[in-house]
Amino acid sequence: MTANGRSGYSCMDDLKSHPLPSIPRSLNVRSVKREMKTFAEASALSFYKPAAHVCFWAPCYKNTMFGTYNAAVMMHLRFDGTFGFPGGLINRGEDILDGLTRELKEELAYNPAVHKPITYDDYHSSRIVEDKLLVLHLFVVELSMDQFVSLEKNATSAEEYGVEVFGTVRVPLYTMNNKYGGLPAFLNNRFIGCAKQELIMALFSIGILTDDQIDELIDNANNMKLAPNRM
Template structure:
């Protein structure tokens, strides 16, 4: 995930522009701008779609819905993406850095994934992360639920 300009963690993304031919093309453009990923090398398909939800925001009236996609890549591709991330057009402005998500819980029962969930996430990025982990089979619904229960942020809600 990225540390955003607003101090919160989130995913690469943005607004579909007039020149984008599809949702996937718009996401591909944002991947290039924010992550330095060439969408020709990492093409998104409709099968990578995770979730969509309605969106209402006074300052962005043209945005009606959020579409979230997850693309599975190899370990070598992750290395290539991380190595190139600093060269992205928006690095240092919209994007303040990239972090991996710890996908484990340490023996104290909190550090690792539950502690990560207590960071400050933009909008529904925290839910999007959880959805993506289930959809890609990285975690089960039960594993997610148990981590969410331990995270302090959830307890406070």
């Protein structure tokens, strides 16, 4: 069983029975719900171009002088200066997992034999971008901390490092005493497309954040006046 709550999907077609994930209260708004599609609905949009991205995470308890966190969650800095998840466009006729694996090799030097192969059980959700005719599939993949750290270390040897991607980051999952430093401040970065909402959804599905914590997080992120060194 995965953080996505399911198991036993062996091929792309199996995902057609996958329901919509539960959406955190703060994202349960019309604009988000309109874009979220079940895999079956998304696959029926044959003229949309698919892309797949992955949120790698690993359980890891760390108590630092800035805050405490229970998981390492990976995002990366992209060529355009925004944060997003590793992954990319799937070629016409290509299996989604094959395309995702190809992209991850290019961007992260990901090696399924070392870092754990991604399976359809790791599928989380799909969203459409109507004006770009895109369907964006998100996978949420739990690694061991050893696998996660190996992926971080390998990333600088990837073919696309310094071209399409400028390094992985661990998302700071705590909120500092000033109620802004850490995750609220991180959320005020620029994110590609719906990646910020995908991050919040992934943290909710994994069980790292509850509805109440997400509400508070968004309030704190919006409340930049609490930051001592605001720009």
